[in-house]
Amino acid sequence: MSSALPAGAPARWWRPLDEGRVLCTLCPRHCRPTPGRRGYCLLRRNQDGRLVTDGWNAGRGFAADHVEKKPLYHFHPGCRVFSFGTAGCNLGCLHCQNWSMSQAREALDSLSPATAHQIVAAALAQGCRGLAFTYNEPVIFGEFVLECSRAAQAAGLATVMVSNGYVEPAAASEIFAGIDAANIDLKGFSEDGYRRLTRGRLAPVLEALRHLRRTTTVWLELTTLLVPGHNDGESELRDLCRWVVDELGAHTPLHFTAYHPAHRLRVPATPASTLLRARDLAMAAGLSFVYLGNLPLVEGRDTHCPACGGLCVERKAWGESRVVLRSGSCPDCGAAVAGHWPD
Helix, strand or coil: CCCCCCCCEECCCEEECHHHCEEECCCCCCCCCCCCCECCCCCEEEECCEEEECCCCEEEEEEEEEHHHCCCCCECCCCEEEEEECCCCCCCCCCCCCHHHHCCHHHHHHCEECCHHHHHHHHHHCCCCEEEECCCCHHHHHHHHHHHHHHHHHCCCEEEEEECCCCCHHHHHHHHHHCCEEEEECCCCCHHHHHHHHCCCHHHHHHHHHHHHHHCCCEEEEEEEECCCCCCCHHHHHHHHHHHHHHHCCCCCEEEEECCCECCECCCCCCHHHHHHHHHHHHHCCCCCEEEECCCCCCCCCEECCCCCCEEEEECCCCCEEECCECCECCCCCCECCCECCC
8 A cells, every 4th residue: 555645635526616716516515615615515615716635545444255245135235345445534424334434524534545546455355246336425436436447447356336426416426337336325215314314405415326326337135224113114215215216216125124223313223123114115015025134033134036936146244145047037927036146
C-alpha cells in the first residue's frame, strides 16, 4: 500500500456557485459547502472553491469474505470478494450498524492509503473472485469506485456494491457502469419513515432502483432491515413488495433482516415472527426469492425453484453454499433460475 494519504483529489459531479461555494450533484442532498466546509457525507469538501474527495487512493476494513455476506445470494454463491470501504455516508440512519465508520468524523483519520492496483493485487493474492465496495456508502467515493472497477475488470475480477441507493441518476449511470452486482438497502416504504429513520427521502431511492433495473445490466438484490414499530407494518410491507414486483420484477431477490439495537435507536430487537410474517407477505405478493437474515432461522436461507419448489442452492452458513443447479436451471424440472451461477 502507499505510504501516505493523498490530499483531496478532484471530485466529479459538482458545479461552482457564487462566493466560492460549490453544488454537489452526486446525491439528492445537493450540498452547497462553503470553502473549508464538508458536505453531509463528510468525505467530500470545498477546497478553495473546488469540490474534492478524501476517498481517493484510500480505504479501510480490507478483508476477504464470502459474497453471501453482502448479502448477494444469486451472484456466484460461495465465491470470496475482497471488501473495503472508506468513511462517511449521505444518510444519517438512527440504527446504523456501522456508525463508527459512516457517521463519526474520526473515521476520516483511520483511512489507510491504497491505490486501485494495490487493492486488486491484494484481492488476487487472497484468491478472491471480485471486489466489494461496502461498509460505508460507496456512492460517496464514486470516483475511486470507478478507478477500482476498471482495475478489477482488467484483472478479470467481478465488482459488487452494497449501497443505500441515495444517488442521482446521472451519477448512478457512471458509477454503476462498472458494477456487476449490487445489494441496495431499501430502508422502508414510507416517506415519513425514511425521514425519521435515515434523515433522507424515499422517492430518490425508488428512482435510482428503477434506473438500475431499466438502464443497466447490474444484477440487483434488495435488503430491508425490519425495525419494530418503524417499518414493519403489514400495509407498508405489502406496498413495498408490490412495488418490487411491479417495478423491478418478481425474480428480484429480497432480503428481510433483523434489527438489533445500535447507534441512536433503542427499540427492541426484531423477533423471528416479524421476519417470517414479512416473508409470507412477500411471497403472497408474487416475489419468487425472499430471504431472512440476522437471526438463526432455518427458513429463508435456501434458494428454491419458483416453478416446482425444488432445492437449487442450500446454505448452511456464510459461504457454505451447495449449488445443485444445472447450468442455471432447476435440477428437478429444468426451469431457469434468475441469477449468475457457477459454470
